[in-house]
Amino acid sequence: MDVSYLLDGLNDKQRDAVAAPPQHMLVLAGAGSGKTRVLVHRLAWLMQVERVAPYSLLAVTFTNKASQEMRGRIESTIGVSLNNLWMGTFHGLSHRMLRAHYQEANLPQSFQIIDSDDQHRLVKRVLKALNLDEKHWPAKQIQWFINARKDEGQRPGMIDAGADFSLQQMVKIYAAYQDMCDRAGLVDFAEILLRSFELLKTHDAVRNHYQQRFRHILVDEFQDTNAIQYNWLRLLAGSSAKVMIVGDDDQSIYGWRGAKVENIQQFLKDFAGADTIRLEQNYRSTATILKAANAVISNNSGRLGKDLWTDGSEGETISSYNAFNELDEARFIVSRIRDWHNKGNPLTESAILYRNNAQSRVLEEALIQEGLHYRIYGGLRFYERQEIKDALAYLRLLNNRQDDAAMERVINTPARGIGETTMNKVRQQARASQQTLWQALEQMLAEKQLSGRAANAIEQFMQLITQLDTDLNELPLHEQAEQVIKQSGLYAMYQAEKGEKAQTRIENLNELVTACQNFDSVLQEEMTPLAAFLSQAALEAGEYQAEEHSDAVQLMTLHSAKGLEFPLVFMCGLEEGMFPSQQSGDDPTRLEEERRLCYVGMTRAMQKLYLCHAQSRRLYGQEQYPKPSRFLREIPDDCVEEIRLTTQVSRPAQLNRYSHAASHSAFENTGFKLGQRVLHEKFGEGTVLNYEGSGPQSRIQVNFDQLGSKWLMTAYARLEAV
Numbered sequence: 001m002d003v004s005y006l007l008d009g010l011n012d013k014q015r016d017a018v019a020a021p022p023q024h025m026l027v028l029a030g031a032g033s034g035k036t037r038v039l040v041h042r043l044a045w046l047m048q049v050e051r052v053a054p055y056s057l058l059a060v061t062f063t064n065k066a067s068q069e070m071r072g073r074i075e076s077t078i079g080v081s082l083n084n085l086w087m088g089t090f091h092g093l094s095h096r097m098l099r100a101h102y103q104e105a106n107l108p109q110s111f112q113i114i115d116s117d118d119q120h121r122l123v124k125r126v127l128k129a130l131n132l133d134e135k136h137w138p139a140k141q142i143q144w145f146i147n148a149r150k151d152e153g154q155r156p157g158m159i160d161a162g163a164d165f166s167l168q169q170m171v172k173i174y175a176a177y178q179d180m181c182d183r184a185g186l187v188d189f190a191e192i193l194l195r196s197f198e199l200l201k202t203h204d205a206v207r208n209h210y211q212q213r214f215r216h217i218l219v220d221e222f223q224d225t226n227a228i229q230y231n232w233l234r235l236l237a238g239s240s241a242k243v244m245i246v247g248d249d250d251q252s253i254y255g256w257r258g259a260k261v262e263n264i265q266q267f268l269k270d271f272a273g274a275d276t277i278r279l280e281q282n283y284r285s286t287a288t289i290l291k292a293a294n295a296v297i298s299n300n301s302g303r304l305g306k307d308l309w310t311d312g313s314e315g316e317t318i319s320s321y322n323a324f325n326e327l328d329e330a331r332f333i334v335s336r337i338r339d340w341h342n343k344g345n346p347l348t349e350s351a352i353l354y355r356n357n358a359q360s361r362v363l364e365e366a367l368i369q370e371g372l373h374y375r376i377y378g379g380l381r382f383y384e385r386q387e388i389k390d391a392l393a394y395l396r397l398l399n400n401r402q403d404d405a406a407m408e409r410v411i412n413t414p415a416r417g418i419g420e421t422t423m424n425k426v427r428q429q430a431r432a433s434q435q436t437l438w439q440a441l442e443q444m445l446a447e448k449q450l451s452g453r454a455a456n457a458i459e460q461f462m463q464l465i466t467q468l469d470t471d472l473n474e475l476p477l478h479e480q481a482e483q484v485i486k487q488s489g490l491y492a493m494y495q496a497e498k499g500e501k502a503q504t505r506i507e508n509l510n511e512l513v514t515a516c517q518n519f520d521s522v523l524q525e526e527m528t529p530l531a532a533f534l535s536q537a538a539l540e541a542g543e544y545q546a547e548e549h550s551d552a553v554q555l556m557t558l559h560s561a562k563g564l565e566f567p568l569v570f571m572c573g574l575e576e577g578m579f580p581s582q583q584s585g586d587d588p589t590r591l592e593e594e595r596r597l598c599y600v601g602m603t604r605a606m607q608k609l610y611l612c613h614a615q616s617r618r619l620y621g622q623e624q625y626p627k628p629s630r631f632l633r634e635i636p637d638d639c640v641e642e643i644r645l646t647t648q649v650s651r652p653a654q655l656n657r658y659s660h661a662a663s664h665s666a667f668e669n670t671g672f673k674l675g676q677r678v679l680h681e682k683f684g685e686g687t688v689l690n691y692e693g694s695g696p697q698s699r700i701q702v703n704f705d706q707l708g709s710k711w712l713m714t715a716y717a718r719l720e721a722v
């Protein structure tokens with residue numbers, strides 16, 4: 001059989017890796033050198049040449065999206081259906097295992113995954129139950145503690161708190177939280193991994209089954225595995241599976257979440273005889289972008305060391321834009337995307353990357369104003385929206401009455417007159433008798449412990465859920481969803497709200513029905529379609545793309561950009577305190593992680609890279625005047641040019657490229673510059689902050705010394721420069 005096509009489009013080193021005999025392998029290489037491509041070809045090679053059945057392969061990807069893409073690519077290359085191939089994220093795969101062996105894992109069949117919001121709510125309940133003051137025990141911190149322990153594989157009983165009172169308390173809270181989850185059949189994200197690890201560890205039969213099944217295990221983005229994931233891999237691999245990992249120590253960006261880049265060296269120790277293959281040619285970026293990225297990362301110490309070169313063209317210079325404020329930054333970016341789009345380039349090929357999710361709002365607004373479609377990638381968007389979570393909570397209750405997190409969310413949404421006082425009583429009862437809310441309510445109603453309006457309302461609510469469950473059971477998933485949204489009263493509630501926001505909510509609810517319609521649950525024969533959908537929704541949260549195929553600008557955090565590539569990339573907010581972030585402070589370890597994040601961001605760009613920073617930024621309601629990021633200074637001068645807008649204001653030549661200088665941005669069509677002082681006949685003096693629109697429709701925003709900020713129609717404002 002001619003299998004040469006499996007080696008097409010690969011260089012010699014890549015071929016060595018793809019066509020190696022079955023063995024352990026580490027592919028260690030910089031960004032854009034084809035690691036992921038090698039992994040995909042290797043999978044195909046194993047199936048076609050080594051005749052390994054898809055059933056015997058396990059592949060771990062960084063996102064669910066990546067695994068779908070890979071699956072599609074391999075299926076179309078080798079023309080074999082991969083239904084039997086286990087491919088997904090650590091979480092996805094572990095979850096699948098828990099579903100298949102829920103009894104051994106000590107879980108109810110209908111167990112439900114909860115997100116960090118649900119977790120937050122549950123932690124708060126635990127604090128109340130333990131009579132602890134949230135001021136001293138902030139729920140967020142506790143969540144962090146619990147998740148970190150789980151990532152290390154530690155159960156409450158395994159933590160030795162010694163005489164440390166505060167740690168003792170934390171452990172107590174952790175234990176109580178876990179009890180509550182177990183009773184309600186709820187599983188948080190960290191729990192998915194830990195449970196599945198424990199399942200393999202303690203159940204010989206299960207472990208043996210998978211060890212015999214998986215002949216080859218392949219892992220992408222290995223540098224970001226944490227302790228529990230690594231141990232999970234080792235257990236699965238046992239002594240006979242061959243493991244191939246691909247990664248880049250310079251792109252390890254999840255240290256703050258417990259990822260250990262040291263796992264790369266550990267791998268070489270644990271998997272004896274592993275071959276290390278280094279790829280050095282970059283196929284993604286222009287020489288200029290690569291040179292700049294290499295220069296930045298060279299400031300880090302303790303790297304495993306890699307050379308990365310390209311024989312591609314030098315390409316365009318990197319542009320750096322010094323914005324007046326975050327609005328100016330957003331407008332600049334959007335105007336450049338508009339130009340790029342006008343030249344016939346698809347929007348999907350452009351990406352805006354930022355350090356914090358909160359930065360997206362201003363960018364979103366600028367895009368909307370310009371009428372450009374955009375999509376937020378990986379940021380827990382669609383499924384995080386209030387109305388979607390409401391609807392899902394109802395569906396979750398149909399699936400599992402004991403789901404306390406869902407119960408808390410919708411028992412009084414829409415409002416049914418079930419107040420906090422009543423709920424507190426119920427919670428207390430549930431606590432006292434170790435019941436879930438649903439169980440407690442059943443008992444309280446039976447014993448007539450609740451009375452009057454609230455009792456009626458609760459009874460009706462519970463009837464509604466039971467009724468929906470029986471009525472809808474046999475319907476296709478999307479009809480179930482549609483009926484639940486309508487009969488629960490959610491639809492009517494949001495319709496009554498009126499206004500644009502409510503309209504969007506309704507659209508989102510409709511979109512949820514569409515999502516159910518498109519949902520394909522074939523791969524999950526262990527579950528009902530509803531259970532499968534709920535799990536998928538919880539797992540994929542932000543990755544879900546409402547309009548997968550429409551042309552849209554891609555917005556995402558730097559973290560979620562890992563592994564992706566775009567012809568046009570904007571990195572924004574390159575300011576001290578923003579990126580590197582405030583929290584990294586002067587801690588060298590964290591600073592280096594920020595620098596790796598910068599390296600990840602820059603190496604996403606294929607043709608053109610823009611780096612933006614603002615002289616003033618309003619974030620979380622506060623105005624700041626940050627210094628340009630140190631990362632900007634680490635880029636060689638000949639790789640960057642500074643952009644000057646259509647302005648008359650020239651900058652003193654001796655000023656450093658990134659020093660603080662007065663803004664030189666100007667309004668093309670109002671005659672005023674951002675930051676300029678102006679006088680209004682009624683409002684007095686002020687500073688120009690922003691503008692929008694053009695021609696007679698244009699509006700200008702001025703921060704008046706006496707009155708604060710106001711929007712004015714430029715044509716009527718009769719502002720004078722002062």
Ligand SMILES: Nc1ncnc2c1ncn2[C@@H]1O[C@H](COP(=O)(O)OP(=O)(O)OP(=O)(O)O)[C@@H](O)[C@H]1O
Nearest residue numbers: 009010011030031032033034035036037283284563
């Ligand atoms: N031998 C090759 N010839 C031409 N193009 C290649 C070759 N190898 C990889 N590429 C292309 O280079 C780009 C980068 O490849 P890939 O995404 O696999 O790199 P990577 O090492 O996984 O990057 P990252 O570290 O960012 O995950 C992709 O567009 C890929 O198709």
Ligand SMILES: [Mg+2]
Nearest residue numbers: 035036037563
């Ligand atoms: Mg990759």
